[in-house]
Amino acid sequence: MKIGFVSLGCSKNQIDSEMMLAHLKNAGFELTGKSREAEVIVVNTCGFIGDAKQESYEAIEEMAQLKKKAKLKKLIVAGCLAERYRDKILEQMPEVDAVIGVGSVHDIVEAVNQSFEQDKVQIYGDAHKAEIGGERLRVGDAFSAYLRVSEGCNNRCTYCAIPMIRGNYRSRTMEDILDEAKKLDADGVVELNLIAQDTSCYGVDLYKKPMLPELLHRLAQETNIPWIRLFYCYPDKITDELIAEMRDNPKVLHYIDIPIQHINDTVLKRMNRHGNRALIEEVIKKLRAAMPDIVIRTTAIVGFPGETEEQFNELLDFAVTARFNRFGAFSYSREEGTPAYDFPDQIDEDDKLDRYEAIMDAQSDVSLSYQQARIGEIATVLCEGFDDEQNLYYGRDYANAPDIDGRIYFSSSRKKVKPGQFVRVKIKDADPYDLYGSVVK
Numbered sequence: 001m002k003i004g005f006v007s008l009g010c011s012k013n014q015i016d017s018e019m020m021l022a023h024l025k026n027a028g029f030e031l032t033g034k035s036r037e038a039e040v041i042v043v044n045t046c047g048f049i050g051d052a053k054q055e056s057y058e059a060i061e062e063m064a065q066l067k068k069k070a071k072l073k074k075l076i077v078a079g080c081l082a083e084r085y086r087d088k089i090l091e092q093m094p095e096v097d098a099v100i101g102v103g104s105v106h107d108i109v110e111a112v113n114q115s116f117e118q119d120k121v122q123i124y125g126d127a128h129k130a131e132i133g134g135e136r137l138r139v140g141d142a143f144s145a146y147l148r149v150s151e152g153c154n155n156r157c158t159y160c161a162i163p164m165i166r167g168n169y170r171s172r173t174m175e176d177i178l179d180e181a182k183k184l185d186a187d188g189v190v191e192l193n194l195i196a197q198d199t200s201c202y203g204v205d206l207y208k209k210p211m212l213p214e215l216l217h218r219l220a221q222e223t224n225i226p227w228i229r230l231f232y233c234y235p236d237k238i239t240d241e242l243i244a245e246m247r248d249n250p251k252v253l254h255y256i257d258i259p260i261q262h263i264n265d266t267v268l269k270r271m272n273r274h275g276n277r278a279l280i281e282e283v284i285k286k287l288r289a290a291m292p293d294i295v296i297r298t299t300a301i302v303g304f305p306g307e308t309e310e311q312f313n314e315l316l317d318f319a320v321t322a323r324f325n326r327f328g329a330f331s332y333s334r335e336e337g338t339p340a341y342d343f344p345d346q347i348d349e350d351d352k353l354d355r356y357e358a359i360m361d362a363q364s365d366v367s368l369s370y371q372q373a374r375i376g377e378i379a380t381v382l383c384e385g386f387d388d389e390q391n392l393y394y395g396r397d398y399a400n401a402p403d404i405d406g407r408i409y410f411s412s413s414r415k416k417v418k419p420g421q422f423v424r425v426k427i428k429d430a431d432p433y434d435l436y437g438s439v440v441k
Contacts, residue, residue: 001029001030001039001040002029002030002031002032002037002038002039002040002071003024003029003030003031003032003038003039003040003041003042003112004031004032004033004034004035004037004038004040004041004042005017005020005021005031005041005042005044006035006041006042006043006044006059006063007044007139008043008044008045008046008052008055008056008059008079009044009045009046009048009052009056009079009080010046010048011146011193011195011231011403012146012148012151012195012196012197013044013046013079013080014139014140014146015136015146015148015195016044016078016079016102016105017044017139018136018137018138018139019105019106019134019135019136020042020044020078020105020108021136021137021139022134022135022136022137023106023108023109023135024108024109024112025137026135027109029109029112031137035063035066035070035072036066036069036070036071037070037071038066038070038071038072039071039072039073039074040072040073040074040075040076040112040115041063041066041072041074041075041076042076042077042078042108042112043056043059043060043063043075043076043077043078043079044078044079045059045060045077045078045079045080045081045082046079046080046081047079047080047081047082047083047084047085047161047165048080048161048162048165049330049333049335050333050334050335051333053081056079056081057081060075060077060089060093060095060096061093063075064093064095064096067095073116074097074098074112074115074116075095075096075097075098076096076097076098076099076100076108076111076112076115077089077093077096077098077099077100078099078100078101078102078104078105078108078111079102080102080165080166082099082100082101082102083101083102083103083124083127083165083166084161084164084165086099086101086122086124090120090122097115097119097120097121098111098112098114098115098120098121098122098123099121099122099123100122100123100124101123101124101125101127102127102130102165102166103124103125103126103127103128103129103130103167104123104124104125104130105130105131105134106130106131106134107123107125110123111123126167127152127165127166127167128152128167128168128170129167130151130167132148132150132151132170132172132176133148133172133176133177133180138187141384141402141419141420142187142188142189142419142420143188143189143190143191143382143419143420144189144190144191144193144382144402145184145187145189145191145192145193146193146195147177147180147181147184147192147193147194147195148172148195148196149171149172149177149194149195149196149199149202149212149215150169150170150171150172150196150197150198150199150201150202151166151167151169151170151196151197152166152167152168152169152170152197153166153168153169153197153198154168154169154198154201155198155234155272155273155274156272157261157271157272157273158270158271158272158338158339158340158343159271159301159304159332159333159335159338159340160335160338161335161337161338162197164337164338166197169197169198169201169204169205170205171201171202171203171204171205171206171207171211173206174203174211174214174215174218177215177219178218178219178222178223181219181222181223181225182222182223184223184225185223185224185225188420189225190225190226190227190382190420190422191225191226191227191229191382191402192219192223192225192227192228192229193229193231193401193402194215194228194229194230194231195231195232196231196232197232198232198233198234198237199212199230199231199232199233200212200232200233200234200237200238200242201234201237202215203215210237210239210241210242212233212242212245213239213241213242213244213245216228216230216242216245216246216249216252217245217249219251220249220250220251220252225251226251226422227251227253227382227398228249228251228252228253229253229255229398229401230246230252230253230255230256230257231257231401232257232259233256233257233258234258234259234274234275235258235260235275235279235280235283236274236275236279238256238258238283238286238287240286243286243287243290243291244290246287246290246291247290247291253398254291254293254294254295254398255294255295255297255398255399255401256287256294256295256296256297257297257298257401258283258284258296258297258298259298259299260280260298260299260300261273261299261300261301262300262301262304262307262311262315263277263280263300263314263315263318264277264307264311264314264315265277266311267304267306267307267311267315270304270305270306270340270343271301271304271340272339277318281322284296284322295325295326295398295399296324296325296326297324297325297326297327297328297401297404297405298324298326298327298328299327299328299329299330300315300319300327300328300329300330300359301329301330301331301332302315302329302330302331302332302352302355302356302359303331303332303347303351303352303355303356304332304340304347305332305340305343305344305345305346305347306343306344306345307332307347312355315359316355316358316359316362319359319362319363319366320362320363320365320366323366323369323370324363324366325367325370325399326367326401326404326405327363327366327367328404329356329359329360329363330356331349331352331353331355331356332347332352334346364432367432367433368430368431368432371430371431371432371433371434371435372430374427374430374435375427375428375429375430376426376427377426377427378424378425378426378427378440379397379399379408379424379425379426379427379435379437380397380398380422380423380424380425381395381396381397381408381410381422381423381424381425382395382396382397382420382421382422383395383417383418383419383420383421383422383423384396384407384419385419387409390409392409392410392411392436393409393410393411393412393417394407394408394409394410395407395408395410395423396408397425405433406433406434406435407434407435408425408427408434408435408436408437409434409435409436409437410423410425410436410437410438410439411437411438411439412438412439413438413439414439414441415439417439423439424439424440424441425437425438425439425440426438426440
């Protein structure tokens with residue numbers, strides 16, 4: 001039986017998809033990347049914010065049409081949307097044969113089999129107790145991999161549905177993480193991207209203290225992977241010990257993703273963010289003092305309920321003066337079940353859009369300035385492939401994370417460059433998000 005797979009959402013969801021793919025392959029199913037050939041299709045959905053939910057519904061509807069036009073017999077919906085809206089999906093979308101929650105990733109084979117034996121299958125394990133790790137059939141680049149260190153979240157930000165979907169924070173054991181990292185190393189991975197809902201909180205539940213610095217140290221000691229990259233480190237949990245480990249460990253890239261979400265203290269308090277402007281500024285100052293070449297990525301929410309023009313302008317000014325190397329903004333998404341859903345003074349959608357465009361326009365100038373300052377540098381670039389349209393190779397250096405940041409496009413007159421190979425590239429030109437150069441000896 002041929003099974004197709006559609007994976008949506010974040011890198012954490014991608015890992016869930018890869019574990020489901022491994023289970024299906026081990027069970028003897030034939031996997032296909034051609035949806036029209038599939039007899040079963042699994043759609044692993046995102047249910048975090050409005051735009052992501054809409055994309056998930058559209059993907060389900062598109063696959064459902066294959067029951068009329070192709071070989072599709074069974075349609076299974078998994079992931080965050082399935083967890084969050086359980087009965088609604090089956091009620092509203094009769095073409096769906098089975099739904100499984102985020103706590104049932106390891107039950108995907110059972111879901112497929114049951115869908116042929118009974119109508120409207122539902123499998124929901126306890127998201128608070130679900131196994132985090134497991135065998136993966138990785139998709140995408142062979143040389144770069146995500147590694148999840150924990151699941152769930154205890155922060156309870158007032159706008160966020162993640163704790164409702166994914167459960168409370170729980171870390172994987174360090175040995176479990178190291179075992180997976182060693183397997184990735186043996187598979188030829190050269191870039192390890194550490195992810196979680198809150199990576200900087202790693203280990204607090206198991207070991208009663210933050211253990212991310214030790215984890216980084218052991219990953220560097222016990223694998224040969226040369227690049228280790230950090231995502232989703234909350235400012236209130238970035239300790240001096242973590243900064244020192246980043247500074248002193250040659251395998252840990254001088255790159256960090258710090259979601260600040262806002263800078264005005266009143267807004268941060270209404271968001272239930274742990275920390276304030278002074279703390280955020282101090283963390284940025286410490287990181288840059290320890291590592292002058294540090295690349296800091298952040299995200300912010302505009303149009304949060306009650307956000308005044310003055311408060312937005314404070315965020316806008318800060319985004320410009322802080323000069324974040326990478327900056328992404330989201331318009332506030334009103335999510336049912338979250339405290340902020342019922343907050344007064346909801347912001348008009350047009351006003352949200354205006355604020356979004358204003359802050360991203362400002363960041364474009366900051367990004368261009370940073371990019372242009374790199375002209376003349378010689379960067380160590382991890383080649384990802386060849387762009388036929390531009391007739392150039394492309395890849396990333398330490399300053400560019402996979403999937404979210406820009407690329408470095410480069411020529412090579414001396415030799416063919418293979419994906420997964422490191423090369424030295426002299427930067428010759430720049431735009432706000434991409435760099436251009438050529439290979440040097």
